[in-house]
Amino acid sequence: MTNMESWVVDWIKEQRSLGVKCLEIKQRGTKYYVYHSTTHWDKNIKKAIKTSKYLGRLDRERGMVESHENQESQRSEAQSTDVRNVTEYGNSILLQESLKDLKPLLIGAFPGNWEEVYALSKLRVTGNVPLKRAESAWEKYYNIESINPNLKPKNLSKMLHEVGTNRDGLE
Structure with missing residues (x-):
């Protein structure tokens, strides 16, 4: 100095x-x-x-x-x-209410994969979400039911193949 x-x-x-x-x-x-x-x-x-x-x-x-x-x-x-988490509360509530009758059927037909099928069905109702973006799209939804589906693209691809070959909903 x-x-x-x-x-x-x-x-x-x-x-x-x-x-x-x-x-x-x-x-x-x-x-x-x-x-x-x-x-x-x-x-x-x-x-x-x-x-x-x-x-x-x-x-x-x-x-x-x-x-x-x-x-x-x-x-x-x-x-x-x-930055805060931005979640789609309204869409999530509406879809949960609309699909409440589907959930028990999915649990009965696909006990190992019902969460992934349910989450993917909620996502696909709102638009054509590619499998590689399913996980990030799901994170935007308010998770009312606190389900934790594995929405990694490889897992979804494998799960859709299994579900697609099981047309009767039997394990």
Whole structure:
């Protein structure tokens, strides 16, 4: 901090008083750049290695102006923490009510695969869902009955083959 202007030194002291640590200021010409600098131990070469991440530019009036990349990463982190599960409640309730008479028949005819057949029938009623997207489509539905079908594409393909050859619904 020897050759830095007094406002830069004041900014660093203010940040330290706020509890912000590991800040490093680098001067390039008349501009100041802020980095988060720390070290980690490298087992292979048996010594500490300095790692720095660019945070932004230091401005006399505005303080630290974050880099565009840093702003984008913070924005994406904020968005990722705000994401909630979106489930289709209405469609799920309507289909469950519509298919309630089908469920006991499926349990009787296909005791080992009834959950997969039932889930796939609910999905296919709403549209032509390919087998490779069945699992992600099912996750969007509100699971009223708390069933846990295995909707992996390979499992569905095998199950549909077994169900298709068992036309009478006998094991």
